[in-house]
Amino acid sequence: MRISTFFYALGQGFRNLLRNRWFALASIATITTCLFMFGVFYSILLNFRHIVATIEEGVSITVFFEPGTSEEIMLQRKVEIEERPEVSEVVYISAEEAWDSFKGDYLGEYAEGFTENPLEDSANLEIYLADVAHQAELVDFVEEMEEVREVNYSAMTADTLTGANRLIAYISVGLIVLLFAVSLFLISNTISVGIAVRREEITIMKYVGATDFFVRAPFVIEGLLIGLVGSAIPLGLTYVLYNKVLEYIAAHFPSLSGLVTFLPDKTVFATLVPICLIMGVGIGFLGSMFSVRKHLRV
Amino acid sequence: MRKKTVMAIPEGNVITLQNVYKTYEQGVSALNGVSLDIKQGEFVFIVGETGSGKSTLIKLLLRELTATEGDVNVLGYDLGTIRRGRIPKFRRNLGIVFQDFRLLKDRNVYENVAFAQRIVLEPAANIRRNVSEVLAMVGLADKYKMKTSQLSGGEQQRVALARALVNRPLILLADEPTGNLDPEKSWEIMQLLEKVNEGGTTVIVVTHNQEIVDRMNKRVITMKMGSILSDVDMGGYEVED
Numbered sequence: 001m002r003i004s005t006f007f008y009a010l011g012q013g014f015r016n017l018l019r020n021r022w023f024a025l026a027s028i029a030t031i032t033t034c035l036f037m038f039g040v041f042y043s044i045l046l047n048f049r050h051i052v053a054t055i056e057e058g059v060s061i062t063v064f065f066e067p068g069t070s071e072e073i074m075l076q077r078k079v080e081i082e083e084r085p086e087v088s089e090v091v092y093i094s095a096e097e098a099w100d101s102f103k104g105d106y107l108g109e110y111a112e113g114f115t116e117n118p119l120e121d122s123a124n125l126e127i128y129l130a131d132v133a134h135q136a137e138l139v140d141f142v143e144e145m146e147e148v149r150e151v152n153y154s155a156m157t158a159d160t161l162t163g164a165n166r167l168i169a170y171i172s173v174g175l176i177v178l179l180f181a182v183s184l185f186l187i188s189n190t191i192s193v194g195i196a197v198r199r200e201e202i203t204i205m206k207y208v209g210a211t212d213f214f215v216r217a218p219f220v221i222e223g224l225l226i227g228l229v230g231s232a233i234p235l236g237l238t239y240v241l242y243n244k245v246l247e248y249i250a251a252h253f254p255s256l257s258g259l260v261t262f263l264p265d266k267t268v269f270a271t272l273v274p275i276c277l278i279m280g281v282g283i284g285f286l287g288s289m290f291s292v293r294k295h296l297r298v
Numbered sequence: 299m300r301k302k303t304v305m306a307i308p309e310g311n312v313i314t315l316q317n318v319y320k321t322y323e324q325g326v327s328a329l330n331g332v333s334l335d336i337k338q339g340e341f342v343f344i345v346g347e348t349g350s351g352k353s354t355l356i357k358l359l360l361r362e363l364t365a366t367e368g369d370v371n372v373l374g375y376d377l378g379t380i381r382r383g384r385i386p387k388f389r390r391n392l393g394i395v396f397q398d399f400r401l402l403k404d405r406n407v408y409e410n411v412a413f414a415q416r417i418v419l420e421p422a423a424n425i426r427r428n429v430s431e432v433l434a435m436v437g438l439a440d441k442y443k444m445k446t447s448q449l450s451g452g453e454q455q456r457v458a459l460a461r462a463l464v465n466r467p468l469i470l471l472a473d474e475p476t477g478n479l480d481p482e483k484s485w486e487i488m489q490l491l492e493k494v495n496e497g498g499t500t501v502i503v504v505t506h507n508q509e510i511v512d513r514m515n516k517r518v519i520t521m522k523m524g525s526i527l528s529d530v531d532m533g534g535y536e537v538e539d
Contacts, residue, residue, distance in 0.1 A: 208418070
């Protein structure tokens, strides 16, 4: 493509936008609304995932062994468990460490009265999971080991977190599909109107010997521009809103900040900006291509 | 100006139709075995009553339609087998003028003509010169800034003619170019077409205008019910409308 052709198509694309401005504005407004909704949901979901992930890190399974199991065997089991993909970390806590910890937490100076370690058989493995969804499998695996006496875990925490994660995924996918459908329809409609308005011009272009590309390019560029503007506006809005909300929470709910941490705007927008731009421009491109292919068999 | 690449033209003919039939999807038969040759540099009138097949013939020459049967060869391009991607290149050799002018009403005279140059990707530096030249030729050099809606019918047709000529076509097709004009303006347009023809361009004019056909004294192809009724050099208008 020649540079002059590119600028011609760009100029004509802008011209189409202006001539067709009410339809174009309606399309931009719809994409803006959809992508703004997406941006808000995405920010919430990303933070929710972050909070869930923080909680997940704290979820552990404790494995106790039959009395008399040697430390060597326990360490061997530790290695076997560590090799599983859903496991992020396994910590071996010897009977002495368990007792020291217990003393420190609950007994304090009263511990002086104990001459032997009452938690002699309490050496254990603390397992931290990379993915709580696989907790049940891991528990089954560990319980099959013959030296294992007891496995302590919370099925409810794992199920809740897994469920929440799945819900997040479903909402995201549903939202994206809906957004795509509505926006595609609107852009495609806007371009069709533009083509109808310029039917006469297109006929003349055809007679003079314009290539398909030359006739179609301005309409595709019009779609791209609608998509680009329709994604830039909600990104700006979401950015301002996100920071306002974080400021508001910090100012009005200081107690919350001790419990959960929110992602900084940079982390959220590092992925949100490319996703929104790709979606906006992609919808613009696809929407205009549908119309152009349907109405411009030149 | 751009160099034209034209394939071998059979025996000096720019247009050759051999036993061409055109039947529309609804079963309407528009052309019934038309054969004709038009040589380079000829000035030809195609006359005939409404429904005689004139418009279909023009559409076949523009490759807007394809023949149901027979061969249509224009400037060495076999229009029955030409690939879709090559059609724009083929059309750049043709200039076309319509009865209703088909100008872009939102643009001025200059833009309407320059539009045709942009489409064929003429370098920007040449466009201004070429458009000025052709506007001077049709007598509109001083009206280049005017909106086409401000012009008279005759002037609008001159703009359309300038647009058709600016890319230096080898063949100029004019479909009822004087249909919307009074006799005086019609005659002016015909004189311009003659001037174009004198420059070497093959000119084909479809018309109902008996007075003009008789006065111009050119080759006249008369059509009736999809067939060629007569083909006379230096002929006159013989159709009973």
